[in-house]
Amino acid sequence: MAYWLMKTEPDAFSIDDLANSPDGVSGWDGVRNYQARNFMRDDMKVGDQVFIYHSSCPEPGVAGIAEVCREAYPDPSSFDPESPYYDPKSTEENPRWWCVSVRFVRKLNKVVPLAEMKLNPALQDMALVKRSRLSVMPVQPHEWETIMAMA
DNA sequence: GCCAACGTTGGC
DNA sequence: GCCAACGTTGGC
Structure with a gap:
């Protein structure tokens, strides 16, 4: 099982919007970046855990x-x-863009702010901290644990 | 609102 | 294939 992080603008679609979706499920459509698409198309598997990040x-x-x-x-x-x-x-015969669906699991006890993550030595290698614009990115197990411990 | 980073487009 | 112009992202 792998870990991921997906960005969303809460004004458009927040963690609460996901929680309030039918069965807590929503398609993660609208991603128009090839690297992010490749992660969704090639690597994300049912059961993988995903941090929902508000940008x-x-x-x-x-x-x-x-x-x-x-x-x-x-x-x-x-x-x-x-x-x-x-x-x-993008055509039905030859789709250019792909998505996955995700199901709400839970909110964190508190939002873990980017500003705190930037100060944590264990998180210095994250694309997020290195100010990448990637909207879907892998998370290392130790990074997952570190962020969970900060919540 | 500003602006740095960086991905995409398109002329050559 | 290069690279300048342009557009978008996203923190501050």
Whole structure:
């Protein structure tokens, strides 16, 4: 079982929105970055644990936990001309963008702020801390444990 | 709102 | 294939 971190802007879709989704399940669509797509398409497996990270908000940080409940499938929003994520170069025959579905597990006792994570020597190698814009990234087991202990 | 980082586009 | 221009992300 692997660990991951997925970013979301809470104004658009927060950990509470995930919790309030039917069965706590939501498709993680709209990702338009190849590296992030590859993680979802090739590596994320049912049962993998996922930190839900709130970005572009007053207190950026890890807000809760979800788990992968459906492995890679073509991102439906890429086929929908009405969607802001529509991409005419993605077709049903040859999808360009993929997503997974995740199920809400729980919120952390408190949001673990990015500012605290940056100060923790155990987290210095995280893409998140190194100010990468990657929206889906792997988390090492020791990093998972470190963040859990900070909540 | 600013701006640094960095991914994407497109002319050549 | 290079690289300048441009657009987006996201912390502050």
